[in-house]
Amino acid sequence: MDVSGWTVEQRMRLPDYCFGNRELHTVHAEGVVDDTYCWAKSEVRMPDPMCFWEFTFYNRPNATGKGYARLGLADAVPTSVAEMDNAVEVLPRFAFENVGPNRIELYESFYTTYNYNVRKGIDTGGKYFVVELYTLLETMRFNISFVASGLPTNMEGWLAHKKV
Amino acid sequence: MYDVSKWPLDKIMQLPDWCFGQRWWVGTYIGTVAATVSYFFIEESVPDNFVLWDVLVAVNGHAAGTIAQVTFRLCHETPVSGNIKTMRRLMTNMSCRTETYDIHLPPQSVTHLGPMRNIIEAGNDQIGGAVKILTETATVENAVACLISGIPKEVPDWVVSGLAGRQ
Numbered sequence: 001m002d003v004s005g006w007t008v009e010q011r012m013r014l015p016d017y018c019f020g021n022r023e024l025h026t027v028h029a030e031g032v033v034d035d036t037y038c039w040a041k042s043e044v045r046m047p048d049p050m051c052f053w054e055f056t057f058y059n060r061p062n063a064t065g066k067g068y069a070r071l072g073l074a075d076a077v078p079t080s081v082a083e084m085d086n087a088v089e090v091l092p093r094f095a096f097e098n099v100g101p102n103r104i105e106l107y108e109s110f111y112t113t114y115n116y117n118v119r120k121g122i123d124t125g126g127k128y129f130v131v132e133l134y135t136l137l138e139t140m141r142f143n144i145s146f147v148a149s150g151l152p153t154n155m156e157g158w159l160a161h162k163k164v
Numbered sequence: 165m166y167d168v169s170k171w172p173l174d175k176i177m178q179l180p181d182w183c184f185g186q187r188w189w190v191g192t193y194i195g196t197v198a199a200t201v202s203y204f205f206i207e208e209s210v211p212d213n214f215v216l217w218d219v220l221v222a223v224n225g226h227a228a229g230t231i232a233q234v235t236f237r238l239c240h241e242t243p244v245s246g247n248i249k250t251m252r253r254l255m256t257n258m259s260c261r262t263e264t265y266d267i268h269l270p271p272q273s274v275t276h277l278g279p280m281r282n283i284i285e286a287g288n289d290q291i292g293g294a295v296k297i298l299t300e301t302a303t304v305e306n307a308v309a310c311l312i313s314g315i316p317k318e319v320p321d322w323v324v325s326g327l328a329g330r331q
Contacts, residue, residue, distance in 0.1 A: 020177035022281040024219075028259040028268050043257050056277075060231050060270050113270065141231050143259075143268040147280050155178055156324060 004153040008049050008121040011151045016119075019051055022149040029142045031067065031135030039078040042129035046073065047150035049123050052090065055146035056115040057104070067135045069142055071102040073127040084132040090122065121151060165318040166325075173213065173283050176315050181281075183316045183323065187217055191309025194295055204308060205242035205292040211314040213285055216254070218278040218311035224304045225271030225297035232273070233265035233296045234308070238289035248294055254284065254310075264294065271297055283315070 003011060029040040057069065072078075072087025089102050104114075133142045168176060190208040223232040236254035237243055243251055249264055258266030269275050295306050 015180070017180045018178055020174055020281075021283050023257050024255050024277055024280045024282065025257040026259045026266065026268075040259065043259055054279075056275075058268070058270055058273075058275075060268075113273065113275065141268060145267075145277055147278060149281075152178070156175075 001156065002154055008123065008151065012051070012119075012121040014152055018152045018155055019149045020152070022053055022147050024145055024147055025129065026143060026145045027129055027131050029069075029131055029133040031133050031140045031142070034135060036135055037081060038133050039084065040131055040133075041074070041077045045126045045128055046124040046148060048126045049121055049151050051149045051151055052118050052120045052122055053147040053149065054115065054117045055144060056113060057142065057144040058113050060141040067133065067140050069104050069134075069144070070132040071104070071144070072130050073124055074130045075127050077128075078130055078132060081132070084130070087130055088125070088127065090129070091118070091120070166321045166323065167318050168324075169317040173285075173315070177281070177283055179316055179319060179323070183319050184215055184313045185316065187311050187313040189309045189311050190291065191220070191307060193305070193307050195303075195305030201245065201294050201296045202306060203243045203248070203292070203294045205239070206290060206308075206310070208290070210286050210290055210312060212287060213283060213315050214312045215315060216280060216282040216284050216310060216312055218276055218280070220274065220276055220309045220311075221267065221269060222274040222307040223269060223271055223295065223297060224306060225300045226302050226304065227271070227297065227300045230271045230298045230300055232269045232271045233298065234267040234269065234293065235265045236267075236291060236293040236308070236310070238284075238286055239292040240289055241292070243292050243294060251292070252289070254291060254293070255282065265296065271300070
């Protein structure tokens with residue numbers, strides 16, 4: 001049964017297993033100088049549309065490090081704050097207030113790991129997943145891992161044409 | 165039972181989770197090794213095609229300003245520095261593919277990467293890899309493990325005969 005014409009919203013109501021393969025992606029950024037920005041992108045372009053299932057990020061300051069990270073979608077690695085501002089927001093309502101799109105504060109905590117469940121359908125336009133890391137005080141390493149899949153385009157009738 | 169052994173993998177991956185049956189952890193203890201790189205090889209054989217549901221990495225670095233770097237590979241023997249870069253990565257969407265390591269973690273942590281639902285075409289290979297804790301000079305102990313299952317070859321008839329959702 002062809003469900004490729006269904007909207008993202010409709011396909012997101014299908015059972016989890018209809019989405020098939022879910023793969024882990026990572027993006028790694030290292031800020032090795034104080035008060036600098038660095039940017040990185042995912043290894044591959046994202047499926048379009050994609051299901052963003054969950055993400056985890058790992059913050060590794062040297063000692064009393066502090067900074068922030070931002071998430072987005074773009075066609076290439078951003079090279080400036082302005083370019084990151086223009087990246088497509090992945091989680092538009094996620095940001096702290098007044099601090100820019102998709103910004104996540106990384107406080108003065110060692111080895112912080114944050115994990116978020118999501119399950120969100122996103123029109124990615126086939127862009128890369130990009131991150132911005134800002135290091136306020138010192139060397140900081142930042143890694144984000146996330147689980148993504150495409151959305152179902154075709155599946156067995158028994159999955160959809162009954163009363164599922 | 166309904167034979168799904170000829171189904172393509174992407175179609176099999178659309179079956180409900182429970183059709184994949186038992187999952188089991190395969191892993192290995194890595195230690196005690198001081199500094200440098202610790203190569204590992206998980207002794208258990210894995211199916212030719214298997215589903216990777218979860219990955220666990222436990223690292224125990226103590227050095228200041230350090231970070232744990234990890235890579236998982238498909239291989240048939242314990243990797244060494246000379247061949248690890250030529251071994252297939254277990255997960256192919258990881259950042260820094262031009263480098264040896266593709267997972268970067270806090271140095272003292274037990275981390276689950278996932279949960280995922282990733283079909284792996286291992287062929288005759290098993291799971292190995294390497295762990296490196298930057299600037300670590302002390303003896304440390306680490307461990308890695310993967311939660312895997314095979315893929316279904318058959319499912320109950322009613323799974324594919326339309327019973328799902330019927331009143």
